[in-house]
Amino acid sequence: MAQAQGETGFLANLGKVYAIYTGGFLAFVIFIAILEQMGVPNRILGYLFVGFTILVYAAIGILSRTAQVSEYYVAGRKVPAIYNGMATGADWMSGASFVGMAGTLFALGYDGLAFVLGWTGGYVLVSVLLAPYLRKFGAYTVPDFLGARYGGNFARFLGVLVLLACSFTYVVAQIYATGIIASRFLGMSFEVAVYAGLLGILVCSMLGGMRAVTWTQVAQYIVLIVAYLVPVVILSTQKYGVPVPQLMYGQALQDIAAREQQIIEQGLNVANTLKPHIQAFQTYNPLNYFALIFCLMVGTASLPHILMRYFTTPSVRDARKSVAWSLFFIFLLYFTAPSYAAFAKLEVYTNVIGQSLDALPAWISTYSQLGLVDIYGVSLTKLGAGLGALKDAMAAGATDAAGVALVLSDAGKTAGLAAWSALSGPVQGVVFEAFQANNAVTAAEIFKPAIAAAAQAAGNATGLLGHSGLAINNDVIVLSTPEIAGMPYVIAGLVAAGGLAAALSTADGLLLAIANALSHDIYYKMIDTQAPTSRRLIVSRILLVIVAVLAAYVASTKPADILAMVAWAFSIAAAGLFPALVLGVWWKRANKTGAIVGIIAGFGICLYYLVATRYYAVSFYEMWSGLSGANEAAIAKYAELKGAWEGAAPEAKAAAWKAFDAHAQKVANWFGVANISSALFGIPAGVIGIVVGSLLTAAPSRAMQDFIDEIRRPKGKELMEGGNLVNEIR
């Protein structure tokens, strides 16, 4: 009773609670700024920032613990539209969106906007086609809807399978991101940071399920949006005197265009790597640009961890309003990202490219130390590792630069060999000479001669940094803005806290989507339908912990392809779930057979295209060469590389295969559609599968058609209660 009263009080005072929270957070930021002025070291400030915010999330998670099934699965369906919008914003914007989006726009210019469009426009589909109807239905999970609408557990099981395929790699990537951010800002080891992040996620989700995740996500949204906007607003004020970066970067775009012209005229674009920022279709051709937008949008509308957020609103009407609020809160970040990119690009084009290699700005070496910036392929990290390898080789008896690799490989030092081989020949020479002159030389001391040698080797004798000489990791754009603009460390700490909030909140939502599907759809609906409430909740929590630990373990191994696989999640969700969900609401004739055929066809074709074009490119091309969109030059090169591989001597076979396979990935496609947009084939396959499968078999029963009518009308009670249908449909 006391808890119920506290609960009502909390919901009635949400505005006050979160206003106090926001004020408290801002006061905390000011407090840290004062500590910084008093000379407290940055490392300690970083720990305070991250520690304090995680403690607050944990407190919210613990206070929101619950023993009720409907609280655990759908937050008691009491979350007001605007707060659910904020929670969805945090749920949606991942660590990668937060730190990487502006960098993508920096690198790709106009073509990167496919992500901005794709990750916002999808919400129109969510609201118009799906969310209100799923809310009226009253399920706990997305597969739950498939199970009830199409009858029987097979469609439900397929739904769970697709959900796992799209959500698991995604959650691994989030935990990976928490590890990267924590290790970068706090200097923790990556593995420790991953398991620390795991704790931060579990404490927010395990005790209170959806209820706890909702209220922590609102808190996380506030941190992440403040952290994203503050640096760029300060920057805009510094440069243009107006604190509205979203309006002021038009001037920056003009300046960038002028500077691009100068760079070309000054002969700094020898390798022809410069892509004018506003010029369309330089990275993606129009087909792939629009295909990517389409797949990202439809994928957005099908991701279970997003759809299930709309199960928590008090009404169907609120579900619709809530989608609008969600997009508004997401929009705040996404329509700011282009200004981040433009300001950073102007800075780089003005003060980095075309500068003397001896006088590059300080932030370049800061990020070079983290291995995030390369100058002509050289970074301080690479130099340091190469230097370490060289010491080992000299100790093992190497006498000249050319002999180092052989000594290392004979001594079985594969890591050292890789570090040494990562340096180009001229750079190896510089490192070797410097080491001979002084065997205590540091990477920082040889950085300038090394980049000078690398620039010479790249055909640049001007002593100025050319366009092709600079490689910046996408994450640097957001992370370095405070430093570039000369802001105090407190702002950098704020950005780290924001990135962490973005990664943790998305991980929470994904984890809950996976664990709920396993516990509700697989355990309760398919294994033990008589399970009492208490056991269902225990099973949910145990599964949550198992999935989380598994995801953290996978993340701690630093899987190489993880980022590419995240991009796949959208195509998988779009092809596997979208047709069955949308036709389930909008086409009464869709039946069980159709749904099963459709999901298998859509998911199957999408997965086949993703995996085969990436990992079996040669076989894929051999089978489908008639449909490939490759031009004649590419096809000729394919034949040439194939011949080279077939004719290669046994010891050169592996290298020849590598080159052959890398090129095969470029020609292995249907009609030139890129791997990331595989849903372009999967979605039509899914729709055709459902239509044909349904029309060839009997129409759904009268009762089912009435059930669909019920979903379409907001009035009346939900059709499910406590995770079970109120009236069985026959």
Place this chain on the structure above:
Amino acid sequence: MASSNAEGHWSATSRLMWTALVIWAFFSFVIHFFVNSLNSIVVFGFPLGFWFAAQGSLIVFVVLLFWFASAQDKIDRDHGFAEED
């Protein structure tokens, strides 16, 4: 009577759905087909083609969703299928 009301509700809902999807498709795809021509128009330093992909379409999506929520609510109320407030 009830059934014709139900049909009216659903046909109005479907019409609204198609209207929303046409606007969505226009600002997701069609307008960006003309990016190169639009880029020759510059407002406040923004080439218009770039601006629509970076910000313009996003603003349209947000406004569209708030409008959609109220328009659908009106349809539900007019046909007596709205939830109680």
